[in-house]
Amino acid sequence: MEVVVRKDYDTKPYVALLTGLDPKWGFARQFVPPESQHLSRSGATGMLTYDVGDGIYEIRSGYVACDGEVWRKRNRVWLEIAGDEVRELSYGEVRARLAR
Numbered sequence: 001m002e003v004v005v006r007k008d009y010d011t012k013p014y015v016a017l018l019t020g021l022d023p024k025w026g027f028a029r030q031f032v033p034p035e036s037q038h039l040s041r042s043g044a045t046g047m048l049t050y051d052v053g054d055g056i057y058e059i060r061s062g063y064v065a066c067d068g069e070v071w072r073k074r075n076r077v078w079l080e081i082a083g084d085e086v087r088e089l090s091y092g093e094v095r096a097r098l099a100r
Contacts, residue, residue: 001081003050005061007039013061015050018078021098027058056080056094 005013016029032050039046057079064071064079067086071077078089080097089097 001052001067001084001086003052003057003059003079004065005048005050005059006063007044007046007048008062009044011062013048014059015052016058017052018056018058018094018098021095027094027098029058032057052081054082056089056097058094 003015005015007013015032015034016027017032018027019030020028022028032052034048035051036049037046038049058076059079060076062072064073064077066079066081067084069086069088071088078091078094080087080089
């Protein structure tokens with residue numbers, strides 16, 4: 001499934017597959033590299049596109065688009081992707097699922 005995030009000035013957006021809990025960082029993450037980047041000449045702003053499979057993802061960006069849904073938040077959004085379905089999860093829901 002395709003996930004598109006916006007890169008703004010002084011931000012470092014990322015998409016990470018959450019693989020479990022980590023005592024130091026909260027979550028164990030596998031960072032996903034972007035499939036394509038459409039950045040300004042300076043590289044300070046633009047759009048990044050990621051190809052992701054099933055799983056629970058943490059996405060850091062002020063703008064996230066996936067499967068027709070758009071999230072505009074300042075910090076992070078947690079998405080569960082299963083086949084062609086996308087569902088937003090709360091921080092608590094993510095912790096509970098990964099603790100199993």
